[in-house]
Amino acid sequence: MDFHQQLLKPGNVLVADGAMGTMLFKAGLKSGECPELLNLEKPEIPADVARQYFKAGSDIIFTNTFGASPAKLADFGLADKAAKINSEAVRLVRKVVGEKAFIAGSCGPSGKMLQPYGEFEPNELFSSFKIQAEALINAGADIICIETMSDIQEALLALKATRSISASFPVMVTLTYDKTARGFYTYMGIDIDSTIKKLENEGVDVIGSNCGNGFENMVEIAKQFKKLTSIPLLIQANAGQPRLTVDELVYDETPDYFAENARKLIDLGVSIIGGCCGTTPAHISAIRQVIDTYQLTGKT
């Protein structure tokens, strides 16, 4: 069954995967190193992360390509390796999951500011995203996920770049919001209402939010999205706000807490549930169990 059919099957809720970055650091990635270069130099590490999430019950596995747009790789002097890094990322996940899970090609922010705030021209970022999306799609990704965006213009450029390759290829877009006294906004000042208005007309298949928030805020964000749009919703919460101990970051939200909140998201009608920073295969497994119960009994 293809992704569109799965997504639109009544009562179906899909499980995404959990964190990539925090898992890679646990596996030995050093700070200052390019996480995506592992796809070429130590492919067994991202492959093992994919295997753990697949075993935990993810229906959708994300590629280790969050920072693999040429614009972002340029920080490491690796822009010319972008196509290879992206296509290897898809291949290594495909080896693990075969046809039993969807592969979402992750496209994170370029880290560059568009004019007039910054120095980048729209067509530079468009070309950068197009190179990345093209490599991911050609290597066999099932979905493109434009994620963790704060600037809606950048999200739109990435979406249009993907659409310029294929008008019907499944695309998901997620933004990251901060809770303020005036509601949820990205740091570029985009609220949920304007997120939806800007993306709705561009033919996005799935919309939603990841990162930046623990589950309590994410349930609130999901409620607001559901009030304003019928586009299928993707929610990936952090395992809480990171807390610093002497030398490491700790995320406090447990798999049980995730299960409890996953029920709330199902009741709200969220289509895809996963995790972001600090989540582990145990969190994903907890979400899987809740969804399995729901699909067997129709109850959360």
Next chain:
Amino acid sequence: MELLLQISASLQQGDDSKVHELTSLALQQGHAPEKILSDGLIAGMDIIGKQFRHHEIFLPDVLMAAKAMNAGLDLLKPLLQESGQIGLGKIVIGTVSGDLHDLGKNLVTIMLKGAGFEVIDLGKDVKPSTFVDTAISENATVIGMSALLTTTMPVMKSVVEILHERGLANSIKTIIGGAPLSDEYAREIGADAYAYDAANAVVKIKELMGV
């Protein structure tokens, strides 16, 4: 509206050509450069800082205001330098080595310049010795360090240690900032201050310098 207030208002709207034009007009009319800086540009930037902290405005507005600030500052700087008034103090700033996240640091730099400080921005991936050596050679009294990655935070501790080793901890103060950091962490590594956001960094650095 009074001219200096107009400068402040145009800065808040992020209108750089208007700020340039009005600053030039104010000079022609005989306003003192330091008065234009404090009651026009800095006054406007203070309001921007407050609104940003209260989430009434967002990063794009701050960046546009900063551009407008620079448009006015470009005219005033030579005059202020001539009269020996080059602002509130000198700060060396950078994202610590191993860390390439410089958005927060850039924002702090803008806010500090806007508030009238002279800022030497060392960019990202800055080594501990570079922070200290630059502060000495530039005669700066504050070192500002930013980190997003927890793994790069120990670099901040090294900077504090080098300052102590060289007996400079009293003359050069340290301030840290970045998502994973806290007051507690600053105390733990012996840094003089922690700022939770860019506007707060300005407040804290003013305290450190006693201005």
